Amino acid sequence: MSSNRLNKLLLICTLCLSLAATGCSAQWISVALADLPVLTQMALNIATLVSNVHTGEQIDTSETAAIQNISSEASKDLMLLQQLYQGYKANPSVDSIRKIQNVITDLNTSLPALLQAGHIKNPALATRVSVAVNLILTTVNTFAALIPENAVRSSLQSTAAHQAAASRPKDLKRQWNQQVCSTTANETVDSASSVCPLQ
Secondary structure (H helix, E strand, O other): HHHHHHHHHHHHHHHHHHHHHHHHHHHHHHHHHHHHHHHHHHHHHHHHHHHHHHOOOOOOOHHHHHHHHHHHHHHHHHHHHHHHHHHHHOOOHHHHHHHHHHHHHHHHHHHHHHHHOOOOOOHHHHHHHHOOOOHHHHHHHHHHHOOOOHHHHHHHHHHHHHHHHOOOOHHHHHHHHHHHOOOOOOHHHHHHOOOOOOO
């Protein structure tokens, strides 16, 4: 193969990769910016799981504080993440991507740690808070898989990118309502969950 043909082939491959990366970039920003407001709503709603529990069953004040801390931390980090995505959209840079990845790493570290440290004794309430945290983290991690640097590295992450593209705000709300706000055999938890569905 002549060096001229090889150079043309390399140029074509580079252009194809460049176009693919640009397409992914627009997709990952659109998916994240569409879903982050819903995730923030979910994070805020975690606190309502305890704030509306009937007085018939005692919820320890330390449990209430732990759940409110989870809600507060998730909300704060998700709002920051939304600002970073908007900043990247306005002015793309490697530094912006690094900051986004750092916030995602912080979420993956802090929320499970807060959940574990909370020692929520009511099993139904503990399950709901855990499911809520997992739904938020799963969605945020699908955003991470869409980031151009990561999406090019692994075909597994490419699969996650396709799943995230299908995860629209309406689907997130449906998942939240089914997984976190569905009825159980526990009247106390169900009464708290009656205010948590997302519209």
